[in-house]
Amino acid sequence: xxxxGSRSTNITWHEGHxxxxxxxxxxxxxxxxxxxxxxxxxxxxxxAVAVEGELVRRGHAAYVLDGDNVRxxxxxxxxxxxxxxxxxxxxIGEVAKLFTDAGLIVLTSFISPYRTDRDxxxxxxxxxDFVEAYVSASLETCESRxxxxxxxxxxxxxxxxxxxxxxxxxxxxxxxxVLDTNRQDVAASVAQVVAYLEREGHLHAPSTEASARG
Amino acid sequence: xxxxGSRSTNITWHEGHxxxxxxxxxxxxxxxxxxxxxxxxxxxxxxAVAVEGELVRRGHAAYVLDGDNVRxxxxxxxxxxxxxxxxxxxxIGEVAKLFTDAGLIVLTSFISPYRTDRDxxxxxxxxxDFVEAYVSASLETCESRxxxxxxxxxxxxxxxxxxxxxxxxxxxxxxxxVLDTNRQDVAASVAQVVAYLEREGHLHAPSTEASARG
Numbered sequence: 001x002x003x004x005g006s007r008s009t010n011i012t013w014h015e016g017h018x019x020x021x022x023x024x025x026x027x028x029x030x031x032x033x034x035x036x037x038x039x040x041x042x043x044x045x046x047x048a049v050a051v052e053g054e055l056v057r058r059g060h061a062a063y064v065l066d067g068d069n070v071r072x073x074x075x076x077x078x079x080x081x082x083x084x085x086x087x088x089x090x091x092i093g094e095v096a097k098l099f100t101d102a103g104l105i106v107l108t109s110f111i112s113p114y115r116t117d118r119d120x121x122x123x124x125x126x127x128x129d130f131v132e133a134y135v136s137a138s139l140e141t142c143e144s145r146x147x148x149x150x151x152x153x154x155x156x157x158x159x160x161x162x163x164x165x166x167x168x169x170x171x172x173x174x175x176x177x178v179l180d181t182n183r184q185d186v187a188a189s190v191a192q193v194v195a196y197l198e199r200e201g202h203l204h205a206p207s208t209e210a211s212a213r214g
Numbered sequence: 215x216x217x218x219g220s221r222s223t224n225i226t227w228h229e230g231h232x233x234x235x236x237x238x239x240x241x242x243x244x245x246x247x248x249x250x251x252x253x254x255x256x257x258x259x260x261x262a263v264a265v266e267g268e269l270v271r272r273g274h275a276a277y278v279l280d281g282d283n284v285r286x287x288x289x290x291x292x293x294x295x296x297x298x299x300x301x302x303x304x305x306i307g308e309v310a311k312l313f314t315d316a317g318l319i320v321l322t323s324f325i326s327p328y329r330t331d332r333d334x335x336x337x338x339x340x341x342x343d344f345v346e347a348y349v350s351a352s353l354e355t356c357e358s359r360x361x362x363x364x365x366x367x368x369x370x371x372x373x374x375x376x377x378x379x380x381x382x383x384x385x386x387x388x389x390x391x392v393l394d395t396n397r398q399d400v401a402a403s404v405a406q407v408v409a410y411l412e413r414e415g416h417l418h419a420p421s422t423e424a425s426a427r428g
Binding site for chain 1: 231232236237240241263266267270273274275276277279283284287288291301305308309311312313315316317318338
């Protein structure tokens with residue numbers, strides 16, 4: 001049996017609805033969405049999973065939303081038309097918002113190539129809750145990795161509207177975080193994201209004053 | 215500043231993907247969805263919020279999904295046609311599944327009148343992850359409460375297809391929990407749900423053996 005750490009019983013809320021800061025104090029952190037965006041093969045999923053691992057190792061509640069648990073579930077009734085791509089990102093944004101409200105540190109890993117779609121998610125959330133992390137790698141780098149063989153298929157014309165080949169990728173203009181995976185390894189990107197979370201106060205419970213304001 | 219409880223550092227997972235039991239050990243609980251179903255006015259939301267409060271007071275990570283945070287967000291592009299009602303419940307089920315996978319104790323508060331829709335959500339989840347809680351109150355009781363004045367409007371014909379008046383409510387056949395709010399107060403229903411969670415092991419971290427199996 002793994003032992004469970006003792007919990008704070010110094011909870012300040014009274015009768016009535018639980019608030020987000022109440023949940024955050026239980027978790028010892030402040031909820032946030034780290035929205036990873038970048039080309040296929042840029043390293044989004046690898047970084048998302050590695051950050052989740054580092055956070056959980058430190059005792060934090062983190063969760064990855066990615067194609068594996070979203071495209072075959074919540075968004076399985078969406079295709080790849082422009083409208084469906086926008087709806088895909090919108091739903092993911094709404095779910096990330098709920099997780100953030102629950103106090104979790106959410107990492108989303110989707111190409112999300114369109115600026116307007118990402119900005120719409122940012123607009124859903126309170127300032128500071130949405131953190132855009134641009135996973136930057138050149139098309140050449142991504143294509144040379146081609147872990148899933150998708151670029152080869154796209155070049156052969158077997159995948160229509162493939163981001164970077166036959167469909168645009170609109171890089172973020174003012175991302176909170178840039179992870180340049182041309183130049184740095186996964187560990188460096190993980191350290192960069194964790195340092196951001198630490199600096200912005202997400203790895204500690206909100207203060208009682210913050211709660212009173214919130 | 216509220217003090218934060220120390221966390222377990224006795225985490226057994228190794229390099230690689232974080233698993234659900236890893237997250238559950240951090241949280242000191244096992245994820246589950248308590249799916250509250252019942253007529254408008256039966257007490258679903260009151261019970262959901264009160265259970266969340268009790269769980270958070272005990273140091274657990276709990277979250278309520280209800281009309282307030284879902285109908286105006288994730289499902290704001292759905293209406294009340296039969297197809298949209300089914301899609302509404304399907305999406306909520308998929309989101310509850312994600313929260314459960316994240317290790318949280320989720321309470322959903324939706325009338326969800328159709329057995330097939332609820333059974334479809336149950337089918338999405340692993341056995342034991344979906345707990346149907348039938349919030350049972352007679353139509354007379356619900357109508358006499360009529361907190362939002364909806365029954366009066368429905369009787370006046372101002373709300374078409376209102377569950378219990380002009381649209382059916384299909385009671386669960388084998389719910390894991392029945393909360394008879396004709397006979398018991400909110401505190402009794404909360405105690406009943408918490409006792410269920412305790413009995414089924416959701417209020418403790420999974421054992422290492424369970425993790426090895428999972």
